[in-house]
Amino acid sequence: MGERRSDGERAGRRRAHPRGTPAARSGPGSVPEGRAAVDAAGLEALLAAALIRDRVDAGAEQRAVAAFLAAREAAAHGARTRRRDDWRARRRRIGGRSLKATLSVLVAGLALSGVAVAGIGATVSSPDRPVRDTGRTHAPPGATAPAVPDSAAPEAGSGREEADRPASARDTEAHCRAFERAGGRGRALESAAWKRLTAAAGGPAHVEAYCAGQREELEQGTARPGSSATPGRQGTGRPGAAGNRSSGDPGREAGQGPDGAPGDDRGKGRDGGPGGGTGRPAEPGAGNP
Amino acid sequence: MGHGGESRRTQAYDGELGAAVARAQEGDESAFATAYRLVQPGLLAYVRGLVGDDAEDVMSDAWLEIARDLGRFKGDGAGFRGWTATIARHRALDHLRRQRVRPRASALEQDLLDLPGPQSTHDQAMEALSTEYALDLVGGLPRDQAEAVLLRVVVGLDGPAAARVLGKRPGAVRTAAYRGLKRLAQQLGADGVTDEAPKTLGGSA
Numbered sequence: 001m002g003e004r005r006s007d008g009e010r011a012g013r014r015r016a017h018p019r020g021t022p023a024a025r026s027g028p029g030s031v032p033e034g035r036a037a038v039d040a041a042g043l044e045a046l047l048a049a050a051l052i053r054d055r056v057d058a059g060a061e062q063r064a065v066a067a068f069l070a071a072r073e074a075a076a077h078g079a080r081t082r083r084r085d086d087w088r089a090r091r092r093r094i095g096g097r098s099l100k101a102t103l104s105v106l107v108a109g110l111a112l113s114g115v116a117v118a119g120i121g122a123t124v125s126s127p128d129r130p131v132r133d134t135g136r137t138h139a140p141p142g143a144t145a146p147a148v149p150d151s152a153a154p155e156a157g158s159g160r161e162e163a164d165r166p167a168s169a170r171d172t173e174a175h176c177r178a179f180e181r182a183g184g185r186g187r188a189l190e191s192a193a194w195k196r197l198t199a200a201a202g203g204p205a206h207v208e209a210y211c212a213g214q215r216e217e218l219e220q221g222t223a224r225p226g227s228s229a230t231p232g233r234q235g236t237g238r239p240g241a242a243g244n245r246s247s248g249d250p251g252r253e254a255g256q257g258p259d260g261a262p263g264d265d266r267g268k269g270r271d272g273g274p275g276g277g278t279g280r281p282a283e284p285g286a287g288n289p
Numbered sequence: 290m291g292h293g294g295e296s297r298r299t300q301a302y303d304g305e306l307g308a309a310v311a312r313a314q315e316g317d318e319s320a321f322a323t324a325y326r327l328v329q330p331g332l333l334a335y336v337r338g339l340v341g342d343d344a345e346d347v348m349s350d351a352w353l354e355i356a357r358d359l360g361r362f363k364g365d366g367a368g369f370r371g372w373t374a375t376i377a378r379h380r381a382l383d384h385l386r387r388q389r390v391r392p393r394a395s396a397l398e399q400d401l402l403d404l405p406g407p408q409s410t411h412d413q414a415m416e417a418l419s420t421e422y423a424l425d426l427v428g429g430l431p432r433d434q435a436e437a438v439l440l441r442v443v444v445g446l447d448g449p450a451a452a453r454v455l456g457k458r459p460g461a462v463r464t465a466a467y468r469g470l471k472r473l474a475q476q477l478g479a480d481g482v483t484d485e486a487p488k489t490l491g492g493s494a
Binding site for chain 2: 088
């Protein structure tokens with residue numbers, strides 16, 4: 001304490017006018033070169049040199065050390081670290097957390113778009129199989145849709161394996177419907193199926209017209225609604241539902257547009273038995289007992 | 290990042306300080322004394338800006354708490370400066386609360402009449418600032434600017450650390466430090482400062 005006081009006097013405590021103050025400090029950078037060339041660093045150095053008194057009061061230091069020893073004796077130094085005591089690289093931790101969040105969003109997005117693609121691919125696949133299953137499905141397709149997905153989901157999965165065949169009119173039609181549903185947005189439009197659709201249409205701008213043309217063709221095929229309804233639903237309906245189911249809640253929200261669309265029965269109701277109209281009359285025919 | 294505004298003086302000590310703190314946490318009292326000598330001058334200067342002549346007493350209280358809670362602390366030398374600055378600030382604010390005095394008034398009022406005229410400041414600044422004059426200048430700033438400047442200049446904290454000590458957002462503290470330094474530069478008539486300050490402060494974001 002006494003030392004500080006004398007130090008303060010030395011630094012000009014009593015002097016009213018700083019002009020008479022001796023340049024008592026010899027800290028680093030305390031005297032900048034040149035009169036007008038004080039930059040920000042120079043100003044900070046100037047302030048630091050003026051404000052910091054390097055000499056430490058010995059009595060105060062001894063008291064601090066005594067407190068340290070007392071705390072050591074009392075074994076207080078094993079105390080738990082509170083949040084306010086943790087000064088480890090805080091910025092990095094925050095960055096890491098946000099990075100992790102970003103990554104998980106990214107992964108979720110990829111997974112969902114994968115589901116969407118799988119849903120589209122699956123619509124392509126199954127028409128061969130469902131024909132045999134028509135017997136155990138219920139009459140009005142639209143009404144049964146919510147009840148069936150559990151049993152039908154596996155079929156969608158197995159159906160995918162048969163998916164690699166040339167794009168047929170039915171594929172195109174399903175893609176067109178999904179395209180409408182997605183409203184031209186979304187990740188699904190980047191998938192391979194979309195590329196095929198746009199290639200078939202002759203460019204992204206023509207997809208809508210192309211799809212309209214496809215629908216017209218289909219309208220002519222709606223003459224046989226009864227036979228077409230069941231296989232069509234089997235083929236296009238389940239995969240979308242299965243995709244939603246497996247992806248959980250976020251999937252239902254984000255994936256609804258692109259992946260639910262192709263397989264959804266709503267499309268069927270509007271188009272009136274598209275399966276029958278796609279130039280595959282043999283299959284429904286065979287399926288009908 | 291973050292070191293643009295730190296005083297070189299404190300930066301150079303950080304490695305030594307971190308080692309001393311680590312040894313002190315294992316029970317080495319001489320290492321604790323070393324850490325004390327490394328951070329006390331800057332903390333004292335900061336607290337003096339808050340409470341004026343009572344800074345020594347306030348820091349004594351702060352060191353009791355620092356010594357007691359040292360085992361809780363986790364971090365390196367720079368972190369130790371931030372941690373101790375937080376404790377010192379709390380003690381200073383407690384002191385002010387007891388006094389029922391506005392923080393900067395205490396530093397301001399004692400030498401209010403001694404403030405030099407603006408004509409004399411330029412020549413004086415080019416040589417060296419007296420402690421009292423520098424305190425007066427900083428004490429003349431708004432409270433948030435004064436604290437931001439002090440934490441940066443005399444304690445040597447970077448933007449995020451100063452923000453944590455003050456319990457504010459880094460952007461707000463950075464702005465306050467920038468404005469405070471700019472104002473000080475104008476008062477000192479140092480022409481180059483206003484141009485340089487944004488760059489340096491931006492580096493501490």
